[in-house]
Amino acid sequence: MSNSYWENICALYLKQRNKGIKKYGYGLEDNPVLDDVETITYLQEELIDALMYCEHLKAKLREKK
Numbered sequence: 001m002s003n004s005y006w007e008n009i010c011a012l013y014l015k016q017r018n019k020g021i022k023k024y025g026y027g028l029e030d031n032p033v034l035d036d037v038e039t040i041t042y043l044q045e046e047l048i049d050a051l052m053y054c055e056h057l058k059a060k061l062r063e064k065k
Contacts, residue, residue: 003011017027024031034042 021027026032028034
């Protein structure tokens with residue numbers, strides 16, 4: 001039986017957190033320089049990336065039909 005969705009999400013979280021700590025030296029909640037507007041901007045950029053991945057996968061699925 002495969003991992004649950006939650007287990008997969010937790011594993012991805014840990015991977016991303018470790019990647020961020022390795023790159024920046026601290027986790028997002030400890031970022032001393034991000035203000036609220038910058039945080040929203042970064043979130044918007046991440047959401048745009050997620051939408052791009054969705055469109056990419058939809059196009060690939062349509063090609064398979």
